Amino acid sequence: xxxxxxxxxxxxxxxxxxxxxxxxxxxxxxxxxxxxxxxxxxxxxxxxxxxxxxxxxxxxxxxxxxxxxxxxxxxxxxxxxxxxxxxxxxxxxxxxxxxxxxxxxxxxxxxxxxxxxx
Amino acid sequence: xxxxxxxxxxxxxxxxxxxxxxxxxxxxxxxxxxxxxxxxxxxxxxxxxxxxxxxxxxxxxxxxxxxxxxxxxxxxxxxxxxxxxxxxxxxxxxxxxxxxxxxxxxxxxxxx
Numbered sequence: 758x759x760x761x762x763x764x765x766x767x768x769x770x771x772x773x774x775x776x777x778x779x780x781x782x783x784x785x786x787x788x789x790x791x792x793x794x795x796x797x798x799x800x801x802x803x804x805x806x807x808x809x810x811x812x813x814x815x816x817x818x819x820x821x822x823x824x825x826x827x828x829x830x831x832x833x834x835x836x837x838x839x840x841x842x843x844x845x846x847x848x849x850x851x852x853x854x855x856x857x858x859x860x861x862x863x864x865x866x867x868x869x870x871x872x873x874x875x
Numbered sequence: 876x877x878x879x880x881x882x883x884x885x886x887x888x889x890x891x892x893x894x895x896x897x898x899x900x901x902x903x904x905x906x907x908x909x910x911x912x913x914x915x916x917x918x919x920x921x922x923x924x925x926x927x928x929x930x931x932x933x934x935x936x937x938x939x940x941x942x943x944x945x946x947x948x949x950x951x952x953x954x955x956x957x958x959x960x961x962x963x964x965x966x967x968x969x970x971x972x973x974x975x976x977x978x979x980x981x982x983x984x985x986x987x
Contacts (some may be wrong), residue, residue, distance in 0.1 A: 792976075802916075802924065802967055804976040818975045819876075852923060860912050860971035863935060865923040 759783045759864055761791075761853045766869030769843055777838040777869055779853030784864075787811065790856045791829065791836040795849035796868070805851070807859075808836060821847075843873045877901050877970050881979035887987040888958045896982045898951040898968035904931075905948065905972075912972040915944055915953045918981075919964040927966075928953065960986060 765777040779791060793805040806817045806827040815827050824842040829835065836853065850868040857863075878901040888894045904911045915928040926935040928944035931951060941956040955962060963986060968979040 801981050802918075802969070802978040804969075804978070807974075816974045860914070861926070861929045861935075862914070862969075862971070863926045863929075865925065867923055 761855055761864055761866040763851060763853045763866045763869035766851065766871045768872045768874065770875050771844060771873055773843050773873070774839070774841040775843065775871060777840070777851055777853075777871070779836040779838075779866065781834045781836075781855065784855070786834045787831050788857065790859050791827075792854045792856060792862055793827065793838050794852045794854055794862075794865075795847075795871075796852070797846075797849045800849075803849075806838065807856075809859075840871070843871075845873050847871060848873050876975055877904075877973055877977050879968055879970055879977050879979035881966075881968060881982050884980060884982055886982055886984045888955075888962075888984055889987050890960055891957050894955045894958050894962075894984065896953045896966050896968075896984075898946075898953070898979050900949045900951075900970055903948050904951075904970050911947055911951070912970060913944075913946065913951050914969045914971055915942075916967045916969060916978075917962070917964050918967065919961075922964075924967065958984075 762780045787810045792807040808815045808827045812829045826839040852868045853866045854862040855864045880899045882897045911931040913931045916924040918924040932944045965981040967981050
């Protein structure tokens with residue numbers, strides 16, 4: 758089954774760091790962009806970052822730029838989101854999503870929860 | 876950033892009846908390829924979002940043909956020809972023209 762599975766969510770104090778992982782299976786991983794999209798409790802969807810299949814192009818939302826870093830290990834079929842300087846407003850369910858043509862975000866994971874609180 | 880708006884924000888529906896959701900963008904979503912980079916997603920209760928429509932009008936794999944998308948420029952519409960009970964949830968439009976990709980606030984569809 759084609760899928761992406763997120764892990765790594767946790768409760769972290771403000772200013773802390775966390776690394777999320779997105780493991781992909783049953784598709785040609787290097788052919789796909791991978792995006793992170795988050796959803797605060799009871800709120801809408803917010804695009805966070807994306808990385809191309811080769812791992813050479815990365816883009817970020819302004820709200821996370823300089824604090825979050827997206828990367829990928831194509832040998833492990835895994836994308837990472839390294840988060841630092843976490844704030845209460847980063848509290849959300851973080852989804853990993855693939856896209857083939859950069860715009861067609863079609864396979865979503867179940868998400869991993871990040872809670873930033875003291 | 877491109878701002879996305881949707882209307883209505885809440886839509887009570889009757890099974891078997893049609894339904895329509897509007898989405899507007901703060902600037903044209905026309906890509907230089909000639910397509911409009913507007914997608915529609917449905918988030919069913921307790922689930923992750925699922926892709927319904929890509930590039931304004933192309934149904935994603937497995938999406939029933941009762942769902943259709945249309946529009947151009949800054950105005951887009953998702954139509955459900957005959958609503959079924961399984962169609963309840965929150966519908967989001969999303970522009971994929973420009974980084975950062977941005978979503979509409981969502982339209983909550985539930986059964987009357």
